Amino acid sequence: MTTLALLATALLFGGMTLYSFGFAGFLFRALPAETAGPTIRRAFPGFYLFVIATAGFGAAIMWHVDELSALILAAIAVTTIPTRQLLMPAINDATDAGAKKRFIVLHSLSVVITLSHIVGSAVVLSRFASI
Template structure:
């Protein structure tokens, strides 16, 4: 079968041919699996271990160094998944794009605010403690929503 016959057989007009679809699907599956696996590992192993094994001041400093890298991991893999899914499954691609966009805001917007509120609370600002708790709770909820989105996309590969 020639290339033009294969394209006619497998579809054109914006749809990648079968081999291309398989490659994109494999990339999306790998990126989504690594994304969810990394997020779950961080949430259930790394963060709890840090806060149970290190003194509170060291744990806080360590987590502040890890979170920017964690967010880059989530941002990169969700963006790769979104791009790979775009020609295959639009809603899954949009879901992963939303995870990436939310991660950018969490990393560049909410994380610095949480750090500043934590510093203020440790310096004795009682009002900052309540605001820190709310901002931290929001970040946990949004992270859980991102994990759920990744899980749904991953399960749709089954």
């Protein structure tokens, strides 16, 4: 069970890191903004479902290994739900309305949330060193 928990957490950390720093950046470097924007908008719902499912699964199997790590993963899963359901549509609405200041504030919030999720999963991975 410990190996499965480690793999789930590693998948979560790697997936979030690759998506945030690799895929999103690549799209905006490789495609014109008018193509990259709608493409990334279509990809985000799936990204958030990946985070919710992977963190939730990790939390469930981690519970018997390390309760604090399980709570961190559960917090990642739970806080991703309003990010996907409320924040992401608000960011899209701000973009569609041309509300640049609102977009910057909302997008910055989503970046902070995602970075905190990446840090949280890194903390869980680092806790494996002491198990």
